[in-house]
Amino acid sequence: MIQRIYSTLPTFKCLDFRPGLNILIAQKEQGATSKQTRNRAGKTSLIEIVHFLTGADAGKDSPFRTEALVNESFGMEFDLGGERVSVERSGSAKSKLQVSGSGFAGDICRITIKEWVEALGESVFGLNAGQDAAGRAPTFRSLFAYFVRRQISGAFTTPEKQATMQQVGDYQVALMFLLGLDWKIASDWQQVRDREKTLAELKKAAGAGAFGSVIGKASDLRTQLTVAEARLGKLKSQMGSFRVLPQYRELETEADEITRDLNKLANDNTIDIAMIRDLEIALHVEAPPSLADLESTYAEAGIVLPGTAVRRYDEVRSFHESVIRNRRDYLSGELSSAKQRLESREQQKAKLDQRRSEIMVILRSHGALEQFSWLQGEVGRAEADAESLRQRFEAAEQLEGAQNELEIERNRLTLRLRRDFSEEGQRLADAILAFEETSGRLYESAGSMQVDTTPNGPVFGIQMQGSRSKGIKNMQIFCFDMMLMRLCAKRAIGPGFLIHDSHLFDGVDGRQIISALKAGAETAEELGFQYIVTLNEDDAFKETVEGFDVREHVLPVTLTDATEDGGLFGIRF
Amino acid sequence: MILPSKHLSQDRALLTVGVGILQHLGQPKTVSAVWEELHRRGEEAQHSATPLKFDQFILALDLLFLMGAVQLDEGLLRRKKP
Numbered sequence: 001m002i003q004r005i006y007s008t009l010p011t012f013k014c015l016d017f018r019p020g021l022n023i024l025i026a027q028k029e030q031g032a033t034s035k036q037t038r039n040r041a042g043k044t045s046l047i048e049i050v051h052f053l054t055g056a057d058a059g060k061d062s063p064f065r066t067e068a069l070v071n072e073s074f075g076m077e078f079d080l081g082g083e084r085v086s087v088e089r090s091g092s093a094k095s096k097l098q099v100s101g102s103g104f105a106g107d108i109c110r111i112t113i114k115e116w117v118e119a120l121g122e123s124v125f126g127l128n129a130g131q132d133a134a135g136r137a138p139t140f141r142s143l144f145a146y147f148v149r150r151q152i153s154g155a156f157t158t159p160e161k162q163a164t165m166q167q168v169g170d171y172q173v174a175l176m177f178l179l180g181l182d183w184k185i186a187s188d189w190q191q192v193r194d195r196e197k198t199l200a201e202l203k204k205a206a207g208a209g210a211f212g213s214v215i216g217k218a219s220d221l222r223t224q225l226t227v228a229e230a231r232l233g234k235l236k237s238q239m240g241s242f243r244v245l246p247q248y249r250e251l252e253t254e255a256d257e258i259t260r261d262l263n264k265l266a267n268d269n270t271i272d273i274a275m276i277r278d279l280e281i282a283l284h285v286e287a288p289p290s291l292a293d294l295e296s297t298y299a300e301a302g303i304v305l306p307g308t309a310v311r312r313y314d315e316v317r318s319f320h321e322s323v324i325r326n327r328r329d330y331l332s333g334e335l336s337s338a339k340q341r342l343e344s345r346e347q348q349k350a351k352l353d354q355r356r357s358e359i360m361v362i363l364r365s366h367g368a369l370e371q372f373s374w375l376q377g378e379v380g381r382a383e384a385d386a387e388s389l390r391q392r393f394e395a396a397e398q399l400e401g402a403q404n405e406l407e408i409e410r411n412r413l414t415l416r417l418r419r420d421f422s423e424e425g426q427r428l429a430d431a432i433l434a435f436e437e438t439s440g441r442l443y444e445s446a447g448s449m450q451v452d453t454t455p456n457g458p459v460f461g462i463q464m465q466g467s468r469s470k471g472i473k474n475m476q477i478f479c480f481d482m483m484l485m486r487l488c489a490k491r492a493i494g495p496g497f498l499i500h501d502s503h504l505f506d507g508v509d510g511r512q513i514i515s516a517l518k519a520g521a522e523t524a525e526e527l528g529f530q531y532i533v534t535l536n537e538d539d540a541f542k543e544t545v546e547g548f549d550v551r552e553h554v555l556p557v558t559l560t561d562a563t564e565d566g567g568l569f570g571i572r573f
Numbered sequence: 574m575i576l577p578s579k580h581l582s583q584d585r586a587l588l589t590v591g592v593g594i595l596q597h598l599g600q601p602k603t604v605s606a607v608w609e610e611l612h613r614r615g616e617e618a619q620h621s622a623t624p625l626k627f628d629q630f631i632l633a634l635d636l637l638f639l640m641g642a643v644q645l646d647e648g649l650l651r652r653k654k655p
Contacts, residue, residue, distance in 0.1 A: 289628030
């Protein structure tokens with residue numbers, strides 16, 4: 001419980017608390033409405049002081065950083081782990097605070113906020129500071145905010161959240177912890193949600209713009225990869241069977257020359273063959289004249305060419321014969337030499353042809369060195385291509401597969417949660433009954449709590465009949481907090497106090513308020529915790545209820561916004 | 574045969590052929606070479622449907638020989654110096 005809240009600020013109204021219900025009354029001037037400055041009476045400031053002293057961040061907007069308060073320190077004396085402890089902190093040195101108490105080495109020690117929060121977490125909720133950091137673990141700050149709800153963070157909108165901005169994972173973990181259930185399930189759920197978020201962003205990026213060209217669609221990439229791998233395999237086998245021939249180029253040139261030579265020989269042959277044909281025709285067709293023709297010509301010459309020195313006939317005949325023989329010899333000679341040329345060319349051709357086919361065989365089965373290097377380069381390139389495609393394909397597959405994986409993970413978690421709920425049915429029942437118990441004490445029932453397993457983790461809902469007025473919503477928060485107190489008392493954890501800001505009672509029916517205060521007082525007494533409430537005066541004394549007197553629990557200090565020094569700080573700033 | 578007549582055109586007369594042969598014999602040539610040239614020239618000219626026949630060519634050579642216009646030395650025909 002909290003003993004005392006004090007400050008070095010001289011005008012500060014020091015508050016002393018008693019066990020059980022404590023009501024801090026604030027008088028509101030007529031007509032003071034929305035035009036109020038931030039600190040009128042200071043009801044909400046009390047809540048802020050408690051948070052400030054339990055390690056809340058003190059940002060630039062914090063009242064403790066304002067000029068009026070920055071050099072003042074605030075303090076709280078309270079029970080922590082069975083020890084009386086004082087903690088003091090000021091806005092000027094916001095990262096350190098002073099703690100004194102038997103639980104801390106020395107009489108007074110300065111520790112950092114982080115250390116303080118760890119110490120609080122350990123002794124208030126039994127949190128292990130060195131908890132594995134995988135996923136979300138319950139933290140002191142997130143749990144403590146349920147016991148001292150802050151209007152500033154919008155803690156009075158719905159029972160299961162202590163801040164409007166609180167993430168699903170965060171309150172699931174916190175409440176599972178407070179209800180004594182397996183909070184690791186909720187923590188794993190948050191991990192799934194985080195991964196889904198990342199995945200969604202990645203997918204958006206991959207679908208269009210930056211990553212589109214880098215990753216692409218798995219189906220397209222599979223095709224590309226198959227093609228690339230096939231090409232690589234082909235190149236590799238080519239390289240495996242590649243035989244380098246150093247004289248490859250020389251052989252190639254030789255083969256070219258042989259081809260040229262063969263063509264030339266074939267051309268020469270064609271010429272010779274035509275010639276042979278001509279010669280043969282000449283030999284066959286050109287019949288020499290018969291001797292009778294010669295005789296008649298000889299006789300005629302004597303007649304037509306008188307006076308010419310005519311040779312004797314047998315001289316003429318022998319000339320005639322030798323001329324004929326001479327031509328015949330010449331033609332035959334030509335013919336046989338042409339045939340010989342053909343013959344030798346054929347032989348040459350056969351030799352060349354054989355050589356050429358030998359070379360061709362070698363050229364077909366071997367390759368030049370530069371070809372081999374080129375092939376090596378190609379293999380390297382193809383390998384790099386295939387590798388990059390493989391990686392992109394894997395990335396795309398992972399991207400597409402992760403979705404299914406997460407679906408499966410969610411289903412697994414749902415099952416885990418169901419199992420946990422059935423195994424820990426007693427605890428759930430305790431919680432539901434605790435809620436019911438408080439709800440039943442109210443003037444109008446606030447409904448009943450339900451804890452469900454959904455594909456999105458545990459859901460804490462309130463089922464209720466009748467009106468859904470803001471007042472009823474607030475009473476649900478009241479019942480919920482009382483339930484938490486009950487469960488914590490049973491497990492001997494928790495801060496041992498519950499503070500309700502007057503905002504909780506805004507717009508709540510007067511009879512509802514009084515029955516809530518009565519229920520709170522009784523519960524606090526029964527379980528031995530401290531219940532601190534700030535109330536507007538007109539809310540407090542509007543109604544009465546039998547067997548409960550509000551005045552018994554009102555603190556001697558009363559706040560008012562009517563005067564400059566009537567508020568908690570005693571000054572306006 | 575030797576001179577052109579009613580049945581023999583002028584360029585087929587042995588004497589005319591003989592003159593053609595002599596024109597080709599600026600250099601000593603083989604019988605075949607002379608025959609080829611005459612033959613080719615006759616084909617090129619194509620002025621008659623009947624090209625020069627080999628036996629006429631031989632007879633023309635015989636005529637030139639008996640007139641003492643050509644002689645045959647070691648297979649080569651040459652014009653005889655007058």
